[in-house]
Amino acid sequence: MFTESAEMARMPPAASGDPFVPRIYCVDRIRRELSDTVTLEITPSQGPRPRYAPGQFNMLYAFGVGEVAISISGDCADDRTFVHTVRDVGAASRAITSLDVGAAIGVRGPFGTAWPVTDAEGSDIVIVAGGLGLAPLRPAIYHVLANRSRYGRIAILFGTRHPQDMLYRDELAAWRRNLDISVEVTVDHADRDWRGNVGVVPALIARASFDPHDTVALVCGPEIMMRFAVNALRDAGVAPDHIHLSMERNMKCAIGLCGHCQFGPQFVCKDGPVMRFDRIASLFAVREI
Amino acid sequence: MPDETASVQTATAPPSKAMKAVISCDALQALIAALAADYLVLGPTVRDGAIVYEEISDLSQLPAGWKDKQDAGKYRLERREDDAIFGFAVGPHSWKRFLHPPVETLWTGRRDNDGFSIAPAAGEPRKFAFIGVRSCELHAIAIQDKVFIGSPYADVGYRARRQDAFIVAVNCAEAGGTCFCASMETGPEAKNGFDLVLTELLGEARHDFLVDVGSDAGAALLGRLPHRSASDADVAAKAAIIAQTRARMGRALETDGIKELLQSSPNHQRWDDVAARCLTCGNCTMVCPTCFCTTVEDHSDLTGNTAERVRKWDSCFTLDFSYIHGGSVRETGSSRYRQWITHKLANWIDQFGTSGCVGCGRCITWCPLGIDITEEAAAIRANPMTAAGGQHEGT
Numbered sequence: 194m195f196t197e198s199a200e201m202a203r204m205p206p207a208a209s210g211d212p213f214v215p216r217i218y219c220v221d222r223i224r225r226e227l228s229d230t231v232t233l234e235i236t237p238s239q240g241p242r243p244r245y246a247p248g249q250f251n252m253l254y255a256f257g258v259g260e261v262a263i264s265i266s267g268d269c270a271d272d273r274t275f276v277h278t279v280r281d282v283g284a285a286s287r288a289i290t291s292l293d294v295g296a297a298i299g300v301r302g303p304f305g306t307a308w309p310v311t312d313a314e315g316s317d318i319v320i321v322a323g324g325l326g327l328a329p330l331r332p333a334i335y336h337v338l339a340n341r342s343r344y345g346r347i348a349i350l351f352g353t354r355h356p357q358d359m360l361y362r363d364e365l366a367a368w369r370r371n372l373d374i375s376v377e378v379t380v381d382h383a384d385r386d387w388r389g390n391v392g393v394v395p396a397l398i399a400r401a402s403f404d405p406h407d408t409v410a411l412v413c414g415p416e417i418m419m420r421f422a423v424n425a426l427r428d429a430g431v432a433p434d435h436i437h438l439s440m441e442r443n444m445k446c447a448i449g450l451c452g453h454c455q456f457g458p459q460f461v462c463k464d465g466p467v468m469r470f471d472r473i474a475s476l477f478a479v480r481e482i
Numbered sequence: 483m484p485d486e487t488a489s490v491q492t493a494t495a496p497p498s499k500a501m502k503a504v505i506s507c508d509a510l511q512a513l514i515a516a517l518a519a520d521y522l523v524l525g526p527t528v529r530d531g532a533i534v535y536e537e538i539s540d541l542s543q544l545p546a547g548w549k550d551k552q553d554a555g556k557y558r559l560e561r562r563e564d565d566a567i568f569g570f571a572v573g574p575h576s577w578k579r580f581l582h583p584p585v586e587t588l589w590t591g592r593r594d595n596d597g598f599s600i601a602p603a604a605g606e607p608r609k610f611a612f613i614g615v616r617s618c619e620l621h622a623i624a625i626q627d628k629v630f631i632g633s634p635y636a637d638v639g640y641r642a643r644r645q646d647a648f649i650v651a652v653n654c655a656e657a658g659g660t661c662f663c664a665s666m667e668t669g670p671e672a673k674n675g676f677d678l679v680l681t682e683l684l685g686e687a688r689h690d691f692l693v694d695v696g697s698d699a700g701a702a703l704l705g706r707l708p709h710r711s712a713s714d715a716d717v718a719a720k721a722a723i724i725a726q727t728r729a730r731m732g733r734a735l736e737t738d739g740i741k742e743l744l745q746s747s748p749n750h751q752r753w754d755d756v757a758a759r760c761l762t763c764g765n766c767t768m769v770c771p772t773c774f775c776t777t778v779e780d781h782s783d784l785t786g787n788t789a790e791r792v793r794k795w796d797s798c799f800t801l802d803f804s805y806i807h808g809g810s811v812r813e814t815g816s817s818r819y820r821q822w823i824t825h826k827l828a829n830w831i832d833q834f835g836t837s838g839c840v841g842c843g844r845c846i847t848w849c850p851l852g853i854d855i856t857e858e859a860a861a862i863r864a865n866p867m868t869a870a871g872g873q874h875e876g877t
């Protein structure tokens with residue numbers, strides 16, 4: 194027997210009830226992005242959709258198959274749906290990408306830290322994304338575009354493997370037509386029709402125009418790509434505490450209880466996924482941490 | 483003495499938290515019986531050559547006259563020369579297996595017209611009473627409280643089991659060969675976190691227990707047992723036992739600056755050295771009373787109409803633990819051993835404001851190769867990394 198301590202009484206910010214139990218959502222719309230990737234719009238079957246901030250993620254559950262961490266890729270200004278872009282890489286993600294309109298899906302969340310879009314007001318913004326890493330950055334892009342006047346220069350630097358597996362192709366083209374922001378896309382392997390950049394995304398950083406002393410960089414992609422991106426940003430003069438990364442680790446619970454997502458002393462599910470580079474720089478340099 | 487206890491009991495006021503009492507072995511039996519009315523009573527018992535924690539209903543099931551000889555990779559029960567009931571240290575089980583069970587159904591789901599619905603699993607019907615909880619184990623429980631209840635999202639199942647649990651602690655009269663609670667400041671004396679704590683007093687003419695009260699519920703229960711007030715001699719006997727146990731710790735671990743030491747040593751060559759011995763079997767994490775990691779399994783029945791999620795203990799020593807699409811983050815044994823000891827002794831302090839190790843020695847005893855956390859930590863300390871990332875020459 195023990196007495197209720199102040200710590201125990203502290204309740205989670207958004208969740209009520211058992212944080213292990215998913216809520217049921219309904220798939221409203223499906224958009225096929227790439228051969229292995231779809232974007233789902235889902236709405237709660239009961240009650241309001243919880244609020245979220247750009248960079249947060251949900252745990253999506255396919256009935257009887259499994260649950261996976263998936264970033265929210267929609268526009269925070271829409272208060273009706275959660276939008277998720279999911280790539281089929283294994284059992285659970287396959288089941289989720291195979292759902293039909295009208296199907297039920299389990300959701301726990303939103304969880305995790307957010308891109309510092311408010312703190313970044315007044316600064317130049319450099320968004321660096323590799324492949325599916327563009328999905329968790331899209332809510333941040335929507336936010337800065339919707340509040341364009343609050344930011345300095347905005348650069349979106351996106352790298353993808355092949356021209357044909359370019360995520361959000363139409364939207365990238367629309368952003369590119371916007372003269373107020375700079376959008377650069379590069380591919381690892383060009384085909385005959387590709388007339389854009391070839392090479393890795395960090396190479397775009399050196400050429401982008403931003404004031405390194407007053408820039409906030411938001412980076413998401415494969416860890417190796419983030420490593421090079423951070424180096425390029427540092428070389429360009431961006432301070433470590435102005436660089437933010439979205440980390441990825443195995444996740445089973447998303448609520449700090451299963452231990453799987455540990456990254457040194459951090460739990461990626463609650464201290465991340467968005468982390469300020471200066472706080473993890475020493476871990477980032479270590480292999481297999 | 484039985485006559486005396488009965489008369490004293492009726493003569494004194496009901497026990498309060500400040501009270502120190504003495505009870506007989508018979509009263510311990512009465513304590514078990516009284517708890518059994520409301521609780522599933524769990525205590526130490528001998529099973530397959532080890533002292534484990536199981537349901538008990540009778541004093542005779544406790545391991546009277548047994549002691550455990552422990553060393554790195556070694557555990558053996560031996561007969562004692564006396565009939566001490568708690569004359570052993572700790573075995574392979576910890577109370578974690580009841581508060582944070584090895585397998586637990588989190589919820590069940592069912593297909594219906596709207597798709598599916600999910601209901602939390604029905605909670606554990608029985609409340610637990612633990613008999614014989616050691617000081618290190620009280621600390622381990624307090625540490626798991628921080629993990630499961632102190633974080634923004636509480637584990638509701640754990641919280642319910644924990645709030646309902648009744649704890650009868652025991653002060654250790656015998657330090658195990660792998661114990662180092664004195665270094666971790668987690669023992670051998672049980673100071674809080676219990677309802678009652680016993681100190682077994684054994685002599686030529688006596689076999690009884692000094693009882694300290696830790697909660698109102700503990701005081702109420704003591705009030706229902708035959709007891710007498712403790713004398714100064716009883717209290718002195720308890721202090722002598724604790725001092726003797728403290729002086730006989732099997733091992734020691736230097737904790738000064740351990741967090742900084744381990745966090746600045748991720749590339750130490752000792753990790754490769756220990757990995758050459760480590761089987762990455764995960765035994766150390768399974769026996770550890772504070773390790774909390776779990777995985778989940780999703781099942782559905784053959785018709786696909788019902789599903790459930792089951793949570794199971796997991797270990798950072800498995801390859802799957804850190805798997806993300808394309809491969810595991812911690813491929814090598816050295817990175818997994820480093821994760822374990824760095825989490826236990828260093829990162830835990832950042833995460834939960836306390837070490838993750840209570841010095842119970844289980845991981846040392848139950849490691850098939852006898853790998854010793856105190857020895858590995860000492861090896862890192864003996865040859866720390868330089869600021870440049872390399873190691874000093876020599877030791």
Ligand SMILES: Cc1cc2nc3c(=O)[nH]c(=O)nc-3n(C[C@H](O)[C@H](O)[C@H](O)COP(=O)(O)OP(=O)(O)OC[C@H]3O[C@@H](n4cnc5c(N)ncnc54)[C@H](O)[C@@H]3O)c2cc1C
Pocket residue numbers: 250259260261262263264265278279280281282283284285286287325328329440441442443444445466805806807808
């Ligand atoms: C914070 C975060 C955000 C993510 N956002 C997205 C997103 O927006 N879109 C998307 O398609 N994917 C995203 N992922 C990756 C996604 O979680 C994995 O692709 C998914 O877990 C794979 O599970 P699976 O069962 O389909 O595949 P399997 O390869 O069969 O995976 C088996 C198990 O390994 C673990 N696992 C495998 N890959 C990963 C991984 N990359 N990250 C974490 N755990 C993994 C899971 O526990 C999974 O249950 C994100 C991951 C994290 C941690």
Ligand code: SF4
Pocket residue numbers: 766769770771772773826838839840841842843844845846855
């Ligand atoms: S790490 Fe070893 S000694 Fe420390 S609490 Fe765990 S099992 Fe006991």
Ligand code: SF4
Pocket residue numbers: 452455767772773774775796797798799821822823825826
């Ligand atoms: S040592 Fe390993 S198994 Fe134990 S709590 Fe830490 S990560 Fe989990």
Ligand code: FES
Pocket residue numbers: 443444445446447448449450451452453454455460461462463
């Ligand atoms: S995902 Fe379980 S602790 Fe972070």
